[in-house]
Amino acid sequence: MGETIVITSGKGGVGKTTATANIGAGLALLGHKVALVDADIGLRNLDVVLGLENRIVYDLVDVAHGHCRLKQALIRDKRFEGLYLLPAAQTKDKTAVNPEQMREICQELKKEFDYVIVDCPAGIEQGFRNAIAGADRAIVVTTPEVAAVRDADRVIGLLEAAGLNEPKLVINRLRPKMVRQGDMMDIEDILDILAVDLLGVVPEDERIIVSTNRGEPIVQERNSLAAEAFRNISRRILGEPVPLLDLESNGNLLVRLRKMLGLG
Amino acid sequence: MSRSGISIKGTREGLVIFLDAGYDLEEWKQNLKRHLESARGFFQGARFLLHPRRELPAEQEKEIVELVSRYGLIYLGRKKVGTALATRTQPRPPAEANTHLYRSHVRAGQIVSAAENLVVVGDVHPGARVEAGGSVIVCGNLRGEVAAGKDGNPSAVIVAYRFAPLRLSIAGVSAPPPPSSLVMVKARLEGKSILLEPLFPHR
Known part of the structure; x- marks a missing residue:
């Protein structure tokens, strides 16, 4: 029996979908069988980020309403052994599915997969309630911005109220240089406000934009700090004690990263 | 003490002399005198306030103040209701x-x-x-x-x-x-x- 992990944030645009794709691909690279579920009905894009859009036949709503079997809707990602996607419907809205149906789908997927990772829509309404319904654990993604942190706090409260205790935090798009200059909240500030455990910190990386546009998860890249951060997050999900990336003095990699960002 | 129609309490503002209702001026004066005699010298130089618990006409107040002042006490005036002592004796919310x-x-x-x-x-x-x-x-x-x-x-x-x-x-x-x-x-x-x-x- 596998485990369902919901990836949520409250605020939109902080990188939930990118995190879902990369954490899922990372777990698959580590040899696990992973199903990614796009719960963002009506605004689906996990399929785009994964480059699987053109292979969608059935979707989550079809499964919930019994128009097809779960297996028919699952898309296998040929680049990552063991990675599958259950896409969202594009033409319906959040009310097309209810929490009970989501719970059943997650339950069924868990029989087959080691990890079921649900990409939650932004907001705290029906879509959020659907996405968290079948979850065993939660990962909250935030960026080092006051508004994103505030929304993350709100969502952590709602998760706890729903019995998803001790969600783990991913801080995305951190810019070490701005932190150094005192222009961006640092990791300590964010943890101090949110009072949750940190799962990982992903530095800002332009190559993420390129990778999402191309539909190729960055996690397999060898010379990207963001990719390394996502790989580390996947390993921590498995329970491995991986130290945080040193974004400040990680000689070679950071120099390369700075060059890529045009800062060196 | 209150049975005598007079009670004296120390507060931050000074001594407060309570004049209980149900006593006339002569009884108050008599009892006050007894109090102050028995504590002769102790109240010397102290400041005091009057807190009458019934109507106290000005001439009666004057008589009492005169009496008390003879024992070396200094009159500050009437006790204002609602200041420190009064709030302290209120029941706790x-x-x-x-x-x-x-x-x-x-x-x-x-x-x-x-x-x-x-x-x-x-x-x-x-x-x-x-x-x-x-x-x-x-x-x-x-x-x-x-x-x-x-x-x-x-x-x-x-x-x-x-x-x-x-x-x-x-x-x-x-x-x-x-x-x-x-x-x-x-x-x-x-x-x-x-x-x-x-x-x-x-x-």
């Missing part, structure tokens, strides 16, 4: 009685409310609100909104390990948030404004 213990962080969008006192073992995050009829004690960081004495109890206080609320009020009186985070602070109402003071001033 029920808000002092019970305490609600909340053992978790209070996160954005959440409101924790207690009819009486509230103790939060955890942080109060920005966007969260804690309120109580009595005092609010936060064993953690206080960064949200806080309202103590929300039903008008002016003796309520707010205490936090780290004090940086976005908004605070005691008994409906609000104050601007402190400019920076303070450590171990107690906020209390002093007249019409909120005073912030260190929780342990001698440390």
Whole structure:
């Protein structure tokens, strides 16, 4: 029996979908069988980020309403052994599915997969309630911005109220240089406000934009700090004690990263 | 003592001589004399107030003041009702009685409310609100909104390990948030404004 992990944030645009794709691909690279579920009905894009859009036949709503079997809707990602996607419907809205149906789908997927990772829509309404319904654990993604942190706090409260205790935090798009200059909240500030455990910190990386546009998860890249951060997050999900990336003095990699960002 | 129609109490403002109802002027004078005789010299130089518990005409007041002044006491005037002594003898508001213990962080969008006192073992995050009829004690960081004495109890206080609320009020009186985070602070109402003071001033 596998485990369902919901990836949520409250605020939109902080990188939930990118995190879902990369954490899922990372777990698959580590040899696990992973199903990614796009719960963002009506605004689906996990399929785009994964480059699987053109292979969608059935979707989550079809499964919930019994128009097809779960297996028919699952898309296998040929680049990552063991990675599958259950896409969202594009033409319906959040009310097309209810929490009970989501719970059943997650339950069924868990029989087959080691990890079921649900990409939650932004907001705290029906879509959020659907996405968290079948979850065993939660990962909250935030960026080092006051508004994103505030929304993350709100969502952590709602998760706890729903019995998803001790969600783990991913801080995305951190810019070490701005932190150094005192222009961006640092990791300590964010943890101090949110009072949750940190799962990982992903530095800002332009190559993420390129990778999402191309539909190729960055996690397999060898010379990207963001990719390394996502790989580390996947390993921590498995329970491995991986130290945080040193974004400040990680000689070679950071120099390369700075060059890529045009800062060196 | 009160059976004699006279009682004397020391207060911050000076001695207060209570003139009980149901006695006439002569009885008061007689008993006062006895009191002051028996404590001869002890009240010398003390300031005193009169607190008559029935109508006291001006000429009667004058007679009493004259009598008391003969023993070296200095008259300040009538006791004003509602000052220190009067408030102290009021029954304690029920808000002092019970305490609600909340053992978790209070996160954005959440409101924790207690009819009486509230103790939060955890942080109060920005966007969260804690309120109580009595005092609010936060064993953690206080960064949200806080309202103590929300039903008008002016003796309520707010205490936090780290004090940086976005908004605070005691008994409906609000104050601007402190400019920076303070450590171990107690906020209390002093007249019409909120005073912030260190929780342990001698440390």
